[in-house]
Structure formats: C-alpha cells, structure tokens
Amino acid sequence: MEFEPQLGAPAGVFWRFWAGSLVSRLGDQVTGVALPLIAVLTLHATAWQVGLVTGAGYLAWLLVGLPAGVLVHRLPLRGAQVAADLVRGLAVASVPVAAALGVLGLPQLVAVALLNGLASVVFDVGNSTFLPSIVPKEELTARNSLLSGTSAATELAGPSLGGVLVQLVGGAAAMVLDTVSYLASAALLRSLPRPERPAGRPAGAGMRQQIREGWHFVTRHPVIGPCTADATAVNLVGGGLMTLTPVFLVDTLDATAATVGALMAAGGLGSLIGAALTPRMVSRVGSGGALRRAALTSALFTFLLPAAGSGWAALVYAVGNAGFSAGVVVTTVVARTHRQAHTPPVLLPRVMATVRFVSWGAIPVGALLAGAASTAWGPRTALLVLAVCSLAGPVILAASPIRRLRDLA
Secondary structure: OOOOOOOOOOOHHHHHHHHHHHHHHHHHHHHHHHHHHHHHHHOOOOHHHHHHHHHHHHHHHHHHHHHHHHHHHHOOHHHHHHHHHHHHHHHHHHHHHHHHHOOOOHHHHHHHHHHHHHHHHHHHHHHHHHHHHHOOHHHHHHHHHHHHHHHHHHHHHHHHHHHHHHHHHOHHHHOHHHHHHHHHHHHHHHOOOOOOOOOOOOOOOOHHHHHHHHHHHHHHOOOHHHHHHHHHHHHHHHHHHHHHHHHHHHHHOOOOHHHHHHHHHHHHHHHHHHHHHHHHHHHHHHHHHHHHHHHHHHHHHHHHHHHOOOHHHHHHHHHHHHHHHHHHHHHHHHHHHHHHHHOOHHHHHHHHHHHHHHHHOHHHHHHHHHHHHHHHHOHHHHHHHHHHHOOHHHHHHHOOHHHHOOOOO
16 A cells, blocks of 8 residues: 655644544543443443453454455545444444343343454554554654554543443443544544555455465564564453453452542553653663563553552552553554554555454453453452463563664664
C-alpha cells in the first residue's frame, strides 16, 4: 500500500483522526468495565465465565487476524474503518435492548464481545496503517505518543465513568454511551480524505502468499520479531488481568462497581505517564534502552497486584496497575513507531496484522487460563502466577539482538 504522508493536507486531518480515536476508545473503556461487571453482578458469572466474555473479544485476532492485513490492503481504507465502527455500534446496542426485554444472558455477552472483536480487527489494522499516510515519518514517534496518551486518558476516565454508570443506571444502560461513541467515530472518519488506493500488490499473488510474506518479514526481522514476542508475553498477562481484576476486586476485596472502575482507571493514569515520558526516555537512553527498561518495570509492578487488600490497602492494586500500564505503553509506542517507520509500505498492513494476530491472540489464551487458575487456586494465587509470567517479556528482550542496541534503528 503505497502511502505518502499528505504534507500539504490541512492540519485538521490529523486532529479529526485523533478525535475519532478519542471518542471510540472512550466508549471501548466503558464497555471494557461494563461487560465483565454485567457478567459478575447481573448474571452472577464465575471466573471461568468472565474469562469467556473477556477472551471472546480478542479471539477474533486468532480467527481473522492474518487475513485482515490482506483485506485492509485490498479494501477502501477509510470505508472499512467506518463500516467497522457501525458494526461495533450495532453489536453493543443489542445489550441494552436485550436487557430491556428481559432476555439478556451470558451467550449474548460472549457473542457481542466476539462480533465487536471481529470488527475491531479490521478497524485497528486500518487505523495503524492510516496514520503513516497523514503524518511524516519524523513525526511518527510524537504522534504515536500523543495517540497513546489519548488512549491513556480514556483508560483513566473510561473505567471510572463505566463503574459509576454501572452503579447508577446498570451495566446494560451504561453501554449506550459506547454505541454513541462508535457512531461519532464513524462520522469523524467519514470526513477524512481518502488515502491513495493500494498499489504494488504482486501480480497473481493470492491471499495465502501475501499472508506468508507478512509472516516471514515479522518472524525474521531482528527487531520486530523479538518485540512481537515480548508483546505476546505482555498480552498473555494482560488477558489474565482482564479476567481476574473484576473477580478479585469484587469477590475477594468486596469492592463496589464504582471502586472497581476507579482502581482499573489507575492503569489509565500509568499509561498517561508512560506516554508522556516516552519521547524523553527515547531521547535520553535511546529507543532500545527505553524498550528494555520499560519491559522490566512493567513486570516488576505486577507483583504488587496480589498483595492488595481491602479498604485503603486496595490502593496497592492501583499502584501495581499503574506501573504495569506505564511500562507497557512505553514498549508499545517504541515498537509500533519502529514498525511503521521501517516496514516497506506495501507490507505494512500485513505486518501490522501479523503482529496483532500473534500478540493479541495471546489475550484470550491468558483470559481463559487465568479463569481456570482462579477457579482452581483462587484469584489471589492466580494473580501471583501472572506476575511470575510477566518476567518472560524482559527475558525475551535480553536474549535477543535488542540487548546490544541503544537505538532500534
């Protein structure tokens, strides 16, 4: 996909792109709190069942993650993103409708999470591919940091808002906000100029061959390969936390829905700090140094999570969540910027899809394994097991060529 940054485009192009991402992610965060809380508080789901709801949203990356890169390369990029927003809005809107009719059940929550995830696969691959078409290469780190900071701000506000809304009006009604956010995002993206049509597709190349090209580029690259393996280890832990957090906070610490939202929002605060510090860290210790330090930091903070207690001692969970999220954001910004700047444009959608397929495919695995571990040993012990697993990320980077690099380039 031959994209050239639109250097002459109006400044408002990027900001409309940013605004669409902002409102969409805010709704995502509300739903990320509301869906598992609906399962726990309304349907009285077990940890394993919460894992099914959580994992279904990310299972889509295992189902269509690799073909998504080829599809994004072939479809009109802007139109595919708008369509994905509309599909997600309709899926989420079905929850309050079913609740009003008295027919809401766990299978529907799983189905909504899965359909939402399938549309998000196309949207996220397209979103990562769209950015280099409107931003010069030398501005990618700053713009990716801004987008990560925006995402962090929604992670800070969204869970708190979601927790309060669930407590005040119920989980199903709270998801109306997400429906509105997807419709607003679709309208904003619809107003963006169309990127150039895909070019450079090999003549006669089928989907399988194009997928293989993206896979080989990622797995054989001395930087992108280890970064993908690190992201996979981190997302395995992240998927587990998505399952265990509402169960641990509600069942073990006896926290209210509003408190759950506030404690989960601490991750957003950590993400915001990480996004703000990323350019400075890269400037001071290089992108390779920033990546290694952030990976170790995020792993160490996860050991605070199982140490949390009831009442004020729950703040220990907030600190651990914030530290973990801060480190993850730094590694994400550094790795994503490198991929966008050093991947041939014709391969970029397939490389993005391959990375997401591998790394995000670990999220449902982590969610289901954490649910099983919690059922067998309890949520606190399961959190400790996740903390030990989080050390895999820095070990992977230390065993790769990245250990010798100050700058990934």
